[in-house]
Amino acid sequence: MNQTTRHKLFEPFTFAKGVALRNRVVMAPMTTWAGNADGTVSDEELAYYRSRVNGVGLVITGCAHVLPNGMGFTHEFAAFDDTFISSLRRLAEAAKSGGAPAVLQIFHAGNKAVPGLVPGGDVVSASAITTDAGPFSPAVTPRMLVHDVVLPHVTLLPAASPRMLLVTSLMSRWTACRRHVCVGSYMVPP
Numbered sequence: 001m002n003q004t005t006r007h008k009l010f011e012p013f014t015f016a017k018g019v020a021l022r023n024r025v026v027m028a029p030m031t032t033w034a035g036n037a038d039g040t041v042s043d044e045e046l047a048y049y050r051s052r053v054n055g056v057g058l059v060i061t062g063c064a065h066v067l068p069n070g071m072g073f074t075h076e077f078a079a080f081d082d083t084f085i086s087s088l089r090r091l092a093e094a095a096k097s098g099g100a101p102a103v104l105q106i107f108h109a110g111n112k113a114v115p116g117l118v119p120g121g122d123v124v125s126a127s128a129i130t131t132d133a134g135p136f137s138p139a140v141t142p143r144m145l146v147h148d149v150v151l152p153h154v155t156l157l158p159a160a161s162p163r164m165l166l167v168t169s170l171m172s173r174w175t176a177c178r179r180h181v182c183v184g185s186y187m188v189p190p
């Protein structure tokens with residue numbers, strides 16, 4: 001690259017909905033396995049975000065499960081209940097402490113949920129097909145979600161967004177990720 005040329009990576013970018021980034025460097029979502037046992041964000045994680053968000057244009061947090069049985073990693077922070085709002089508010093403060101907007105990544109681990117971490121070991125997915133063991137979860141035969149069970153899931157997943165938007169209204173520019181599932185390579189739809 002020509003030393004005198006400003007690389008596009010460092011140019012501002014504005015999303016269609018108006019969220020403006022100062023540059024195009026994005027902190028990728030990275031689960032830390034460091035949340036508290038009760039699903040809240042730990043001080044260790046807050047320090048992790050504060051130390052890494054300076055200079056980037058956008059921050060995407062590690063994934064937060066939107067249903068108790070959507071937990072895919074040990075010590076993963078949660079977003080399935082309003083009791084987590086203060087925890088998520090602390091996360092938002094840390095994620096945005098570098099001056100960039102932040103996205104909370106919400107997800108449901110589906111058949112990659114860890115049986116020992118979900119209530120009753122009740123791992124659910126789109127179909128009852130036995131999985132191969134993965135790096136973070138054993139082989140399981142999940143319970144298939146049928147229409148009347150899927151509906152609450154579909155409504156509950158976006159329900160986490162207003163929870164984030166509540167945080168938004170208090171803090172501004174916290175952007176809720178409305179994707180239903182984590183886009184990481186090791187996640188599949190529930």
Ligand SMILES: Cc1cc2nc3c(=O)[nH]c(=O)nc-3n(C[C@H](O)[C@H](O)[C@H](O)COP(=O)(O)O)c2cc1C
Pocket residue numbers: 028029030031032061062063105182183184185
């Ligand atoms: C420790 C670790 C944790 C990760 N956690 C998540 C996550 O929570 N959500 C997600 O979508 N991707 C997650 N990823 C995937 C990364 O965001 C990224 O997409 C992946 O590492 C590919 O980028 P790379 O080729 O630069 O490593 C994680 C990756 C690592 C290494």
